[in-house]
Amino acid sequence: MFHDGCFILEILRKFTNTGYGHYARNDPIFSKHGKYNMSEVVFENMLKIENQIPLLVLYKLVAVQTGMTLDESTKWVNDLMVRFIRSRSTFIFKVEDTDLGSNTCMHLLDLARKYLVGELGTYGVLDVNVIPAMVLDVNVIPAMLLKRDAKVKFNVSRKNNLTGFAFDKEKGILYLPSIYIYNCTESLLLNLMAFEHLHVGERHHVSSYVIHMGGLIQTVQDLNMIRHKDFINTDKDKN
Known part of the structure; x- marks a missing residue:
């Protein structure tokens, strides 16, 4: 050591x-x-x-x-x-x-x-109408929400952490933080999920985010819309 x-x-x-x-x-x-x-x-x-x-x-x-x-x-x-x-x-x-x-x-x-997960520093106070998506059931935000005729709107969150993943029930807006995908992203997320599962008392913010995103992205069309709205970015997007 x-x-x-x-x-x-x-x-x-x-x-x-x-x-x-x-x-x-x-x-x-x-x-x-x-x-x-x-x-x-x-x-x-x-x-x-x-x-x-x-x-x-x-x-x-x-x-x-x-x-x-x-x-x-x-x-x-x-x-x-x-x-x-x-x-x-x-x-x-x-x-x-x-x-x-x-x-x-x-x-x-x-x-x-x-x-x-926004546990460092000050990130502001959430509006009472904004529900952190981590507390929502996975079935609340199925992939069907991505359809153009859905009543739920999608906006990029202004918060660069997982506290920006939230649902405004008054406006019907689901806020998603913009995430950057690289070669090591999968490894990082898996290790963070393992950390949450191994430590009693830690809230499963990362695990919930991964599960919810898995529920949102079911088809190639879903992924294309997610990328079009800048919720997911890669090195290729910079070119």
């Missing part, structure tokens, strides 16, 4: 341009070549549930190395992790800037999930 903690800290430092020290030009991970060709692969593996280590290890390693107090090292590591996640082009939401302060997370996957 000590060696893993040192490796993760160095990844965080190098890939957020806060690292120090020089590596060989042919280093597979920490060289300039490694940063531009391996960073997304490393990021994907760092978010696998079997690869998680307690962030307390990182907090204490930094405290010992720098002489910081545990609160100071916690804030420093948290800031570094937030910068690391926001810098990844393969993260499925373009998340907002957030100051974790000295609040602790269990591990990097826990922090990534808190970003996705």
